[in-house]
Amino acid sequence: KNVTKSPALRGCPQRRGTCTRVY
Helix, strand or coil, rough: CCCCCCCCCCCCCCCHCCCCCCC
16 A cells, blocks of 8 residues: 555565555
């Protein structure tokens, strides 16, 4: 839901709040 900078789907940095549930 929060994917504006990281494309997620690759163990994105959840500690930064980029993508919390986007795997």
